[in-house]
Amino acid sequence: MSDVLAVAEHRRGELRDVSFELLSAGRMLADQTGGDLHVAVVGGDTDGFADELDREGVDAIHTVSEGEEFNHDIYAQAVEALHADLDPQVLLMPNSVNGLDYAPAVANRLDLPLATDAVDFEYDDGLTVTREMYGSKVETTVEVGGDQYAVTIRGAEWPAAESVGDAEISEFDADIDTDTGSVVTGFEEVGGGDVDISEADFIVSIGRGIEEEDNLPLIEDLVEATDATLASSRPIVDNGWLPKNRQVGQSGKVVTPTVYLAIGISGAVQHVAGMKGADNIIAVNTDPNAPIFDIADYGIVGDLFDVVPELIEEFE
Amino acid sequence: MKVLVTVKEVAEVADDFEIEGTEVGERYLEYDLNEWDDYAVEEAVQLKEDGPAEEVVTVTIGPERSEETIRMALAKGADRAVRVWDDALEEPDLLDVETKTNLLQAVVEEEDPDLVLTGVQAGDDAFGATGVSLADELGFQWGAVVNALDYDADENVAHVHRELEGGVEELTDIELPAVLTIQTGINEPRYASLRGIRQAQSKEISPKSLGDIGLDADAVESDLTLTSMYEPESESDVEIFDGDASETAGKLAEVLREKGVAE
Numbered sequence: 001m002s003d004v005l006a007v008a009e010h011r012r013g014e015l016r017d018v019s020f021e022l023l024s025a026g027r028m029l030a031d032q033t034g035g036d037l038h039v040a041v042v043g044g045d046t047d048g049f050a051d052e053l054d055r056e057g058v059d060a061i062h063t064v065s066e067g068e069e070f071n072h073d074i075y076a077q078a079v080e081a082l083h084a085d086l087d088p089q090v091l092l093m094p095n096s097v098n099g100l101d102y103a104p105a106v107a108n109r110l111d112l113p114l115a116t117d118a119v120d121f122e123y124d125d126g127l128t129v130t131r132e133m134y135g136s137k138v139e140t141t142v143e144v145g146g147d148q149y150a151v152t153i154r155g156a157e158w159p160a161a162e163s164v165g166d167a168e169i170s171e172f173d174a175d176i177d178t179d180t181g182s183v184v185t186g187f188e189e190v191g192g193g194d195v196d197i198s199e200a201d202f203i204v205s206i207g208r209g210i211e212e213e214d215n216l217p218l219i220e221d222l223v224e225a226t227d228a229t230l231a232s233s234r235p236i237v238d239n240g241w242l243p244k245n246r247q248v249g250q251s252g253k254v255v256t257p258t259v260y261l262a263i264g265i266s267g268a269v270q271h272v273a274g275m276k277g278a279d280n281i282i283a284v285n286t287d288p289n290a291p292i293f294d295i296a297d298y299g300i301v302g303d304l305f306d307v308v309p310e311l312i313e314e315f316e
Numbered sequence: 317m318k319v320l321v322t323v324k325e326v327a328e329v330a331d332d333f334e335i336e337g338t339e340v341g342e343r344y345l346e347y348d349l350n351e352w353d354d355y356a357v358e359e360a361v362q363l364k365e366d367g368p369a370e371e372v373v374t375v376t377i378g379p380e381r382s383e384e385t386i387r388m389a390l391a392k393g394a395d396r397a398v399r400v401w402d403d404a405l406e407e408p409d410l411l412d413v414e415t416k417t418n419l420l421q422a423v424v425e426e427e428d429p430d431l432v433l434t435g436v437q438a439g440d441d442a443f444g445a446t447g448v449s450l451a452d453e454l455g456f457q458w459g460a461v462v463n464a465l466d467y468d469a470d471e472n473v474a475h476v477h478r479e480l481e482g483g484v485e486e487l488t489d490i491e492l493p494a495v496l497t498i499q500t501g502i503n504e505p506r507y508a509s510l511r512g513i514r515q516a517q518s519k520e521i522s523p524k525s526l527g528d529i530g531l532d533a534d535a536v537e538s539d540l541t542l543t544s545m546y547e548p549e550s551e552s553d554v555e556i557f558d559g560d561a562s563e564t565a566g567k568l569a570e571v572l573r574e575k576g577v578a579e
Binding site for chain 1: 327332335338346387439440441443446447458460480482486489499501543544546548555556565569576579
């Protein structure tokens with residue numbers, strides 16, 4: 001009972017990055033618990049996925065051939081059955097939208113304490129998980145009781161496992177009831193529109209700090225003066241001030257400009273996921289403790305309503 | 317149909333704050349309705365205004381102080397509220413998902429709603445797990461991270477969009493009874509009108525103890541113990557521009573020119 005079981009994630013025929021990060025996180029943890037790293041992949045091209053997941057440090061891969069795409073009822077049943085068979089000490093799942101659609105159900109069924117959105121963990125006769133609270137303003141360590149655990153991990157916190165391994169690959173025959181109460185009927189790409197912010201070289205991006213829609217023209221003046229591309233964090237799109245195709249982040253677009261100028265953006269983890277690949281990040285924010293300054297290269301601690309007009313003047 | 321909405325009062329931390337032990341100092345905290353729950357309340361109220369829902373009830377795990385937040389939800393159109401609390405709930409500094417599931421399950425079983433709406437996550441502890449755990453415990457269907465909801469009364473099915481990462485939405489049909497966790501942006505939460513605020517004063521908030529919902533102190537033993545809290549270390553060596561707005565803007569402009577993105 002010292003093994004780790006990590007559950008891979010795929011969508012529309014491709015393993016998602018977090019699957020390979022789970023392998024690194026799982027190996028790290030299995031080294032601490034002194035057990036093997038087992039990996040599960042459910043649905044889709046399981047044979048192809050298993051070959052791809054066979055990276056260094058993985059001891060065994062279990063495939064469950066049921067369904068093409070993610071369905072939480074099937075995932076919950078498959079993972080529950082595998083857990084019963086393998087009896088691992090830690091069950092690792094991604095803290096993704098789909099992870100959060102089945103991990104809590106599995107933890108509930110197996111009566112496992114659940115720690116979500118882990119950014120780090122350590123096992124030493126017991127599990128301690130590092131997580132954030134209050135919109136990433138503080139980090140906490142949490143001791144998890146019991147002797148078996150369920151943990152979901154945040155994406156991009158562990159490196160992706162790369163080298164080819166020699167894991168034992170086998171098919172797991174889970175007895176799955178496919179008469180599910182929820183049915184996935186399709187997918188839809190959102191956004192679209194006239195501008196593709198993922199192609200932009202210079203992005204001026206705005207967040208809650210602009211306070212109200214009436215302040216948008218000020219930013220548009222800056223965008224015009226500098227020939228930049230306008231983007232935003234989630235709240236601006238939620239408010240309907242900008243269309244969805246302008247949203248940067250986990251549920252929006254991933255951007256990789258030369259310069260990302262974040263104005264009035266605090267730097268919530270979901271937003272950072274979409275823009276940390278920028279060559280240069282510049283932040284303007286009144287709060288010196290805003291998480292955006294942790295990843296910024298340059299910063300102004302100040303009021304955007306004072307700074308932006310001055311900046312416009314520089315380029316007019 | 318009856319819609320139950322879970323409403324949480326969350327603490328928001330001021331820009332500057334101090335950590336005292338494993339807590340943020342009380343004077344740096346402001347309490348408010350959880351942002352995601354605000355959208356869940358709005359969705360429920362719209363279901364009532366559009367016809368399918370007859371009653372919208374909120375349920376909160378929280379001390380008496382949280383009634384101020386509950387009144388906000390009532391002012392926005394919820395019909396009545398249930399508030400569960402017990403002194404035993406003050407003990408753990410971090411309530412685990414199982415505890416919240418136990419408490420909410422007891423209320424859901426008593427209220428017997430057709431649809432339960434929760435926020436995707438809470439702005440303070442950010443577990444993002446209670447809704448799905450609750451659904452599983454109840455034997456309800458569920459959908460996590462829902463950003464569009466169209467209820468079909470004839471089929472008793474919720475046609476939902478689940479917001480996946482990277483600008484992709486999953487279209488899913490979910491049979492009721494169900495728990496849906498609601499993502500921000502699904503609607504535009506209304507402001508509470510003065511009339512709504514006045515009306516909310518006369519709406520019922522039923523306080524319930526653990527005993528009232530058939531539980532005892534064992535139901536609130538959290539598996540999670542907060543052992544330390546600290547401000548995250550900065551990962552970058554950010555260069556902060558000093559000076560007044562004109563000086564800092566000048567330095568920023570210089571960087572933009574240097575990087576070749578603006579002239």
